[in-house]
Amino acid sequence: MKFRDFIAAMGIGLASLLAGCGNPQSMFHTAGPAAQRLAHLSAFIFILFGVVAVITIGILLAAGLSHRGTLDWHAPWNASGGHKFVLYGGLVIPGIILFVVFVLSLQRMTLFPLHRKQPMSPNILVIGHQWWWEVRYLRGPADQRFTTANEIHIPVGRPVEIALQSADVIHSFWVPALHGKVEMIPGLTNYLRVEASRAGNFKGQCAEYCGAQHAHMRLLVVAQPPAAYQAWRNLQLQPAQTPASPQAMQGREIFLRAACPLCHTIRGLGAAEGKAGPDLTHLAGRQYIGANSFPNDKADLAGWVTHAQSLKPGCKMPNLDDFTGPQLRALVAFLDGLK
Numbered sequence: 563m564k565f566r567d568f569i570a571a572m573g574i575g576l577a578s579l580l581a582g583c584g585n586p587q588s589m590f591h592t593a594g595p596a597a598q599r600l601a602h603l604s605a606f607i608f609i610l611f612g613v614v615a616v617i618t619i620g621i622l623l624a625a626g627l628s629h630r631g632t633l634d635w636h637a638p639w640n641a642s643g644g645h646k647f648v649l650y651g652g653l654v655i656p657g658i659i660l661f662v663v664f665v666l667s668l669q670r671m672t673l674f675p676l677h678r679k680q681p682m683s684p685n686i687l688v689i690g691h692q693w694w695w696e697v698r699y700l701r702g703p704a705d706q707r708f709t710t711a712n713e714i715h716i717p718v719g720r721p722v723e724i725a726l727q728s729a730d731v732i733h734s735f736w737v738p739a740l741h742g743k744v745e746m747i748p749g750l751t752n753y754l755r756v757e758a759s760r761a762g763n764f765k766g767q768c769a770e771y772c773g774a775q776h777a778h779m780r781l782l783v784v785a786q787p788p789a790a791y792q793a794w795r796n797l798q799l800q801p802a803q804t805p806a807s808p809q810a811m812q813g814r815e816i817f818l819r820a821a822c823p824l825c826h827t828i829r830g831l832g833a834a835e836g837k838a839g840p841d842l843t844h845l846a847g848r849q850y851i852g853a854n855s856f857p858n859d860k861a862d863l864a865g866w867v868t869h870a871q872s873l874k875p876g877c878k879m880p881n882l883d884d885f886t887g888p889q890l891r892a893l894v895a896f897l898d899g900l901k
């Protein structure tokens with residue numbers, strides 16, 4: 563990277579920090595205890611290394627600018643004096659600093675408190691897929707459990723245990739405002755505990771390269787006051803709403819006749835029990851589609867159904883482009899009614 567580009571990148575970064583729009587996807591805008599510990603550790607390391615850099619640059623400048631003269635000027639001079647400087651300045655002091663940072667990372671701040679051993683029973687299981695997030699709410703008896711996708715709701719002020727798995731390749735669960743990254747590894751279950759200290763929408767992102775659409779594997783955590791969370795939960799437990807209009811009713815028939823049920827589940831809609839793609843039972847209640855890559859409105863839904871391969875090339879959703887115009891409008895009316 564050229565120096566000019568570096569300065570430009572720093573400028574853009576600073577501007578976006580100062581802009582501070584709502585809940586930016588940044589580990590410095592924390593909304594929970596785990597992220598706060600990480601932010602404190604980062605700030606400490608930044609200041610510590612800043613001080614080291616200033617001292618180093620100061621010594622370099624002093625050495626460069628000082629008038630050195632000849633060896634005779636400095637006689638009698640100590641031939642091995644430089645060795646000590648290298649030993650302390652190059653080995654002992656950096657060793658101490660790195661050790662302090664290591665211990666802090668390990669104990670006080672991050673690794674031990676954040677990486678949890680298996681909890682008694684996780685509240686939520688998140689399974690990474692290429693390229694979306696399956697979200698299963700596990701707590702309680704069978705009739706209190708449900709599956710959704712890409713948007714995780716949690717109550718404010720309560721710790722939520724999340725189990726992480728992968729259905730295919732390695733992904734990484736990262737919602738910077740709430741927690742550090744935790745890997746989702748095939749064949750292994752990892753755990754983390756998130757807690758949101760305030761309500762809000764917190765964006766996340768798969769943080770491990772997992773294929774062509776890694777960048778479109780986005781995540782949204784919606785932290786709600788407990789009453790609102792409970793209302794959302796109660797709605798999720800319901801089967802899909804009956805279509806409200808004849809057009810949406812027709813759309814439901816089109817959905818069932820097309821390839822959709824092979825991959826998608828809509829609870830309460832008999833034949834639609836596919837598991838390869840996201841559960842659509844309450845699709846319209848989600849803010850985005852395509853793993854939080856596109857707004858959830860009728861135009862984007864129509865675009866997604868017919869041109870998923872243009873919007874997210876390589877994803878498992880095929881282009882379903884043999885609908886007539888009225889058929890597509892009916893299908894979208896049905897999907898848009900799945901509140």
Ligand code: CUA
Nearest residue numbers: 733768770772
């Ligand atoms: Cu999943 Cu990157």
